[in-house]
Amino acid sequence: MKYYGKIAFVATLMALAGCQSSGQKTAANAPVDPEMDRCGASELQQYVGKPLTALETLRFEKPVRAIPYNSAVTMDFNLNRINFLGDLQGNITKVYCG
Template identity: 75%
Template sequence: MKHYGKIAVFAALIALSGCQSGSEKSAATAPVDPEMDMCGASQYQQYVGKPLSAIESLRFDRTVRAIPYNSAVTMDFNLNRINFMGDKQNVISRVYCG
């Protein structure tokens, strides 16, 4: 019985090691599709994790929309508009075009 237990533990360790990723890719290093980044949202990814109020002092050449958590917004899709999505704590959780 001891022999089977050791084999089972070893097999479980091997299986779990397959779930480990070799390197993490951040949004900043990921390749950007120019067609989906027409608004230039990739330039503002460093604001993810900062409060929504952090963008108030910025000047934009494009239309910008700050979206607080659980707020109503229009569903029109505008690839030239930058959206800053906020979470429950009013922290920017996503920056995207649309």
């Protein structure tokens, strides 16, 4: 008889554990601060993973800066400029304003 109480307790814990969310937020569902997204970088996240050379054929209304891996850039902060940050292989890892 005492096993039924333990089984019910374990079953309840398992049911509650299945109802929890992971709590991890991805970039796709994270809220966007309109002030920090003046350049529209949130709409250009589909370029992450593509080569930096893919930007050569595109036209943008705002200033754009492609930043290859380990390159020197100026420290001026321009929220209207779109930055494409590249990795060692030349692929885009981050798109952000600044």
